[in-house]
Amino acid sequence: MNKQHPQQQWREAVIAYAEAINRYVAQGRAHGWDALEEPAAPATGHLLEAWQAALLAINRPGVDAPQRQLFRDAWPPAHLPLVPLLDDRAQGIGQLLLLNDGSLLARVGMPHDKGQVLRLDAQGVTPVIGIEHFGRCPQRRYYALANAEGVRVTDGWGGPLVARLAWPHGLEGLPAGYPFEPLDLPPVPTTLTPFPDGQRVLLVSSDGIFVLAANGATRLLPRQDDVLDDLRQGVDPDDIALGLAMEHAAMAPDGRLIALGEQCGRHLVLDEHLQPLASLGPASEYPHYALFNQLGDQLLLNACHLYQGASIGVRVADLPGLDTEPGSDDPRTPLLQQGARIYAGVARDGEYIVGDAHGYLRAFGEDGREHWQHYLGSTISALDISADGRTLAAASHAGFISLIALDSGRPQWQIGTGAHAELRRWVCWKGFDTPLAW
Known part of the structure; x- marks a missing residue:
């Protein structure tokens, strides 16, 4: 029987496994993977009850910052030991923003879940009342705040109202004279x-x-021309699918271009007048994600197949009139990243940082050169980065939110190749009254 205190067992197991995985990755990259055997995960299931009790205790009112840090040192964050609890406890984080004061705005729950919007900081967790969904403009100035009544736009978080916009009724951009039905409820963003x-x-x-x-609203997808083509070919209006899967869009930093797509078809780019500018064949099966670089002169386009994916890059200067087939080897659309099905991404100077389906944050250059990877665990569901590019916020489908100081050194317990240190982690699980700081 192991007579060590549970927290000591946890600490040693987590650090030993992280160091073993990091050695394994370093050896595989340097010498190839054929002769290597992936390290086995340590047995930690018997420690979960003690971990949860300690987590609840450290989140009681009156616990000061030094005590929290001691807890974090004693119980270093890890994903794998908590996997046995995730089926019953996990819930995704659908939206995440890092506000200018360093606090986090998060929607606990994926878009179609009931969810709750919360503000998190070092002092605690505060519910945000009257807002069900939110977003921010690429220049970080304007915020969209949505509920069943519509969408409000404010100048800054908590700033003055500058616009009040209605939800679409669903018939926008559809050919007149056909029996299309309006939406019963507002769209879920x-x-x-x-x-x-x-x-x-x-x-x-x-x-x-x-x-x-x-x-009023202008429909971008499904496109009216595509709906008309189906109708002209004799498709019954009731059989025309107006819903989208894997729907996504990205706005250029200056707001003049929109890259968008969904599961069927190609990547599309629209100009400032919302007119087609380019149509790009995906590098994998299904268009899945789009992201402009920080300067706005390059566009990353990701497509997926199962839990893998591939991303092409295209210079904005090459977009006008560009029309490529799926899997194209056009030199204007080189492959930038192979392997990641991207669910969230941000850009900083010369670098894309994306979150994949396997729980990794992956960073690579605009030339496609890999920079680093950093493990959080579970599918990455949301990302945001500070204006100075030094702080990253990441969330997962497992219900974790991680605040990461980039380029600040890697702790012993962190799996990854980058020099990044997590500052704080919140556990946003079903069954907890509020997210708990780890």
Whole structure:
């Protein structure tokens, strides 16, 4: 029988496993993987009850910062030991923003879940009342705040109201004279992105992708021309699918371009007048994600198959009129990343940071050169980065939110190849009254 205290057992097991995995990865990259055997995970199931009791205790009122740090040192964060609890406790974090004061705005629950919007900081967790979904413009100035009544745009978080926009009714951009039905309920936002003018909002939802404005909504997907083509070919209006899967869109930093897509078809890029600019064949099976670089002169386009994926890059200067087939070897659309099905991403100077289906944050250059990887665990569901590029916020489908100081050194317990240190982790699980700080 192991007579060590549970926290000592946990600490030694977590650090030993992280160091073993990091050695394994370093050896595989240097010498190849054929002769290597992946390290086995240590047995930690018997420690879970003690871990949870300690987590609850350290989150009681009155616990000071030094005590929290001692707890974190004694019980270093890890994902794998908690896997046995995830089936019953996990819930995804659908939206996440790092506010200018260092606090986090998070929607606990994926878009179609009931969910709750919370503000998290070192002092605690505060519910945000009256907001069900949110988003921020690429220039970090305007915020979109949504509930059943519509979408409000404010100048800054907590700032003055600058626009009030109605939800689309669902018939926008559909051919007249056909028996299409309006939406029964407002669309559930996958993402909301205000334009830099603060007067419009890009809405991505499974009911369609729209631009919301004071004079009404404009449909971007499904496209009216595609619906008309189906009707002309004799497709019954009841059989025309207006819903989207894997719907996604990205706005250029200056708001003048929109890259968008969904499971069927290609990657599309629209100009500032919302007119087609480019149509790009995916590098894998299904278009899945889009992201502009920090300068706005390159676009990353990800497509997926099962839990893998591939991403191409294209210079914005090459977009006008560009039309490529799936799997194209056009030199204007080189492969930038192979392997990641991307669910969330951010960009900083010369670098993309993306979250994949296997729980890794992966960073690579605009030339496709890999920079680093950092393990959080479970599918990464949301990411945001500070304006100075030094702090990263990441969330997962397992219900974890991680605040990471980039380029600040890697602790012993961290799995990854980058020099990044997690500052704080929140456990946002079913059964907890509030997210608990780890």
